[in-house]
Amino acid sequence: MTDQAAGNARDRSPGSVVPRWAIGVSDGLWAGGCREVVYVPDNPLSHILAALGRDHPAVRATLATREEEAVGIAAGLHLGGARPALLMQSSGVGNALNAVGSLLVAYQIPVVMVISMRGDPGEWNWAQVPMGRAVVPVLDALGVQHLSIERGDESRDIVLALANLAFGTRVPVACLLPRRLTVPVEGGRA
């Protein structure tokens, strides 16, 4: 499914506040030239979609059924000249790995992967912990450079720096969103 990102803004309740970190990610993607976003939804990522829809409605958001499929769509978007971003949860990294290796890395196809973390400090669901802990070692094993956003006021610059690396040198990159950034520590269960 493809809609202008504006449509996704309606997915969140009216008057809900878009957090600063999400506005920064959205602005960083825009500044990095991303006009195409492929996503498999999760709760923190919905804030980024809302920010894109509000501030950068020209960005097209395409929903995939699975993260591996999303990698394929993003690769095709790049073959057609676009600078794609992928939004996925850390659990979806596991679903996407072979495609990241044998398509993005092998063919030097640049994509900015924005990964909302599960299984890191703040997690409450044990089932999310093993894959969450594996994300960084697996990205390292694939040679995918990654940065983690620790504060809302640095998110735009981190995403833009990663986008410049991706599209300047034709590599996939990853931006990690830790739970302590995306979920309130007090009572954080999302």
Next chain:
Amino acid sequence: MNRSDAIALLSRAFTDEPVVVSLGHPAYELFAAGDRPLNFYTWGSMGLTSSIALGLALARPERRVVALDGDGSLLMNLGSLATIAACSSPKLLVFVLDNGQYGTTGGQQTATARGADLEAAARAMGVARTATVRDPAGLEAVLDASRTNPGPWVIVVKVKESAPTAKPPLDCVYIKQRFMAALG
């Protein structure tokens, strides 16, 4: 109809269109039928041929975009049919070369050999135009129909396994760079 015959026919039909082809035997036979920069040969990422073609169709809506997939490959990524239906790119054509087996890995049966119907799956997901063809005349007829009826199209081509005689270049970056240069 052998798969190599079907691929040769499709290779002749699509002279100006970008073609994304599934790894293994389909890629080998497309190369043997006629190498060209607008062929995007995959060497991994089994299952993603139709997704790559969809992304390309979204980025370049003015172009007809062709995917040559296999039954075993598409069975790995059936969700792609739902996304293709939802995105409804009118110029996307997905051909599923259905030989009922994993030809590249030794001929193990796929689910289509036991009744799974990929055209019906595409239709159930809401893909605008679908067909199943079994011979060159049927394939020519559906090619004609695809020129006048907007898609997306999912066309299952029932084929017999054949033995590839050549392999495309192994350099993935070369494949991509010349593809993008040719696409313009």
